[in-house]
Amino acid sequence: MKQSNKQLTKLLAAAFVTLIYIFLYLPIAIIVFFSFNSSKLNIVFQGFTLQWYGIMLQNTDLMSALENTAIVAVATVVISVFIGTLAAIGMFRYEFRGKSIVDSFLYIPIVIPEIVMGISLLAFYHILNISLGITTLIIAHVTFSMPYVVVTVRSRIAGYDMSVEEAAMDLGATRLHTLLRITLPIIAPGILAGAMLALTLSLDDVIVSFFTTGVDSMTLPIYIFNKVKTGVSPDINALVTVIILITLLILVFMRTFEAKTSKKGQVG
Amino acid sequence: MAQVSDKVMVELRNVDKFYGANKVVKNLNLQIREGEFLTMLGPSGCGKTTTLRMIAGFEAVTSGAVIIEGEDVGNKAPYQRNVNTVFQNYALFPHMNIYDNIAFGLTEKKVKKEEIRQRVGEMLSLVQMDGYEKRMPSQLSGGQKQRVAIARALVNRPKVLLLDEPLGALDLKLRKQMQVELKHLQRQLGITFVYVTHDQEESLTMSDRIAVMNSGILEQIGPPDKIYNQPATKFVADFIGESNIFEASVGSVDGDNLNVIFETGSAEVSAAGFSHDEMVYISVRPEKLKCSAAVVPGFNIRGTVKEHIYVGSIIKTIIELPNGQELKMSLLAGTPLISPGEVVWVYWEKDSTVVLHTHEETLYNLIEQVPKIEVSV
Numbered sequence: 001m002k003q004s005n006k007q008l009t010k011l012l013a014a015a016f017v018t019l020i021y022i023f024l025y026l027p028i029a030i031i032v033f034f035s036f037n038s039s040k041l042n043i044v045f046q047g048f049t050l051q052w053y054g055i056m057l058q059n060t061d062l063m064s065a066l067e068n069t070a071i072v073a074v075a076t077v078v079i080s081v082f083i084g085t086l087a088a089i090g091m092f093r094y095e096f097r098g099k100s101i102v103d104s105f106l107y108i109p110i111v112i113p114e115i116v117m118g119i120s121l122l123a124f125y126h127i128l129n130i131s132l133g134i135t136t137l138i139i140a141h142v143t144f145s146m147p148y149v150v151v152t153v154r155s156r157i158a159g160y161d162m163s164v165e166e167a168a169m170d171l172g173a174t175r176l177h178t179l180l181r182i183t184l185p186i187i188a189p190g191i192l193a194g195a196m197l198a199l200t201l202s203l204d205d206v207i208v209s210f211f212t213t214g215v216d217s218m219t220l221p222i223y224i225f226n227k228v229k230t231g232v233s234p235d236i237n238a239l240v241t242v243i244i245l246i247t248l249l250i251l252v253f254m255r256t257f258e259a260k261t262s263k264k265g266q267v268g
Numbered sequence: 269m270a271q272v273s274d275k276v277m278v279e280l281r282n283v284d285k286f287y288g289a290n291k292v293v294k295n296l297n298l299q300i301r302e303g304e305f306l307t308m309l310g311p312s313g314c315g316k317t318t319t320l321r322m323i324a325g326f327e328a329v330t331s332g333a334v335i336i337e338g339e340d341v342g343n344k345a346p347y348q349r350n351v352n353t354v355f356q357n358y359a360l361f362p363h364m365n366i367y368d369n370i371a372f373g374l375t376e377k378k379v380k381k382e383e384i385r386q387r388v389g390e391m392l393s394l395v396q397m398d399g400y401e402k403r404m405p406s407q408l409s410g411g412q413k414q415r416v417a418i419a420r421a422l423v424n425r426p427k428v429l430l431l432d433e434p435l436g437a438l439d440l441k442l443r444k445q446m447q448v449e450l451k452h453l454q455r456q457l458g459i460t461f462v463y464v465t466h467d468q469e470e471s472l473t474m475s476d477r478i479a480v481m482n483s484g485i486l487e488q489i490g491p492p493d494k495i496y497n498q499p500a501t502k503f504v505a506d507f508i509g510e511s512n513i514f515e516a517s518v519g520s521v522d523g524d525n526l527n528v529i530f531e532t533g534s535a536e537v538s539a540a541g542f543s544h545d546e547m548v549y550i551s552v553r554p555e556k557l558k559c560s561a562a563v564v565p566g567f568n569i570r571g572t573v574k575e576h577i578y579v580g581s582i583i584k585t586i587i588e589l590p591n592g593q594e595l596k597m598s599l600l601a602g603t604p605l606i607s608p609g610e611v612v613w614v615y616w617e618k619d620s621t622v623v624l625h626t627h628e629e630t631l632y633n634l635i636e637q638v639p640k641i642e643v644s645v
Contacts, residue, residue: 163359164359164360164361166326166353167353170325170346170421171347171373171376171420171424172373172376172377174345174347177376181372182361185363186361186363
């Protein structure tokens with residue numbers, strides 16, 4: 001009696017977990033599946049084909065959207081990592097009047113609704129008479145990505161022992177060398193995590209981008225969003241599949257890096 | 269100790285360090301000689317670590333001068349000073365292995381690879397850490413980390429090694445062992461060591477000279493035996509080892525023999541330079557205190573034996589005076605003990621005490637008011 005009860009519990013637990021994973025990954029699997037479907041409709045599978053990948057590559061609108069997205073994402077990552085890392089180091093190291101206020105204002109973009117941010121940025125650009133385009137898009141993306149970089153770098157830096165920097169200077173390293181050889185390598189995992197977050201946020205942002213993008217600077221999420229209104233075409237399926245593949249590769253890369261750094265020892 | 273020369277290696281001249289209204293170091297004058305093992309001793313917050321950090325260059329002096337080998341280093345950054353520091357928490361670089369940690373200073377100075385290899389190897393054997401090159405700091409024990417930290421500092425062949433409570437995080441046994449090793453290392457290399465600690469026993473074991481600090485003031489500087497046997501102030505008498513301190517007034521003066529009177533009785537001491545009616549502190553070490561069942565001529569201190577505490581080879585007897593003051597008396601184990609509750613008469617050999625003027629505090633205030641010559645930097 002008891003034995004069978006135990007087995008039943010185990011079975012239920014397994015079923016539960018399976019359901020969760022199906023719920024999470026089935027929609028993605030379907031998209032990938034239908035990207036190889038020779039039928040134009042996402043209902044029945046007619047036969048295997050790679051034609052949508054070819055069509056995708058020939059779709060100039062889509063390709064230019066992809067290009068814009070890449071440009072914006074890379075610029076966002078570089079700028080927000082630079083500003084965010086400096087902000088995190090500065091907030092960690094220096095005490096000044098009103099620090100707690102300045103500090104909390106750093107995180108407000110995280111909690112502010114995106115729609116509010118989108119509208120206010122649009123109004124801001126309008127007042128300053130800046131025409132919308134790639135630049136406005138990048139500024140907007142940096143605005144909401146940078147706080148995430150600050151958060152991740154700070155969580156890494158929190159366990160950081162400042163005397164390590166003093167030790168480096170004591171041993172003859174200039175301030176610049178101390179930053180390059182000691183501080184940055186130690187907080188590198190935090191910077192990398194921040195960069196990844198900024199990348200993802202920028203890549204799939206719709207709402208803020210919708211308000212701040214120009215006619216010639218359509219990004220991929222907005223392109224897809226517009227397309228969906230008229231029905232998802234199979235070349236979009238193909239594109240999504242490619243994006244999933246790239247995401248997985250990044251994830252694997254991150255994991256390897258993490259494993260390498262944790263083997264090298266933690267801070268302190 | 270033979271290596272200590274007359275040459276002054278580090279000098280602090282009229283050094284003040286203020287954080288706003290908080291005076292951390294007050295008019296400090298100190299000369300540290302080449303090859304000397306000098307300990308800065310004091311309770312936490314006495315300014316000893318701040319002083320060390322001013323020598324290292326991590327803190328700027330508010331006024332006064334830090335002179336290393338005859339050169340005012342006030343404008344020099346830590347990396348421009350020929351001193352190295354061993355930090356309390358080791359401060360090893362967590363992302364570098366032991367070899368790279370030790371080699372750090374040499375790579376910064378662009379020493380050739382061959383030479384770095386050789387010098388790091390020498391250092392590893394000096395601190396008995398051969399074979400640990402490829403380990404990461406997180407894989408080492410506290411004692412091993414400290415050895416690496418010492419090697420990392422010494423590989424640069426500094427003129428002065430600054431040590432900020434380097435053994436504070438180690439357990440007692442390891443600390444004792446490292447004390448001996450550090451002392452040997454210092455003698456072997458002949459480098460000037462400036463060692464900060466709050467552990468008075470540690471300072472007595474290791475130092476050539478001890479500088480006792482309290483509230484930013486240098487109370488006394490001298491060799492361990494002098495600090496212990498002839499404390500210059502009440503603070504030093506109290507902080508180094510144990511002392512029974514009486515606040516007394518001088519009754520009669522007969523040459524160097526004084527009769528002193530205090531709340532719980534009177535006693536005889538011998539000391540020069542005191543006058544009738546002057547207020548003094550009498551400091552008696554527990555091992556100098558004696559007691560007897562009968563009154564001893566010249567002494568009139570009546571107490572009650574409270575308890576005995578066994579401390580290995582020594583037994584501490586606590587004697588309570590009528591006003592509640594507790595005296596500590598140490599006896600060798602095996603000495604017959606007086607049972608608790610019995611009344612005893614306390615006395616000591618006349619020349620086994622230290623007599624101190626009580627106006628130290630006012631004296632220091634005066635010193636502070638003397639206008640100082642600002643050393644321009």
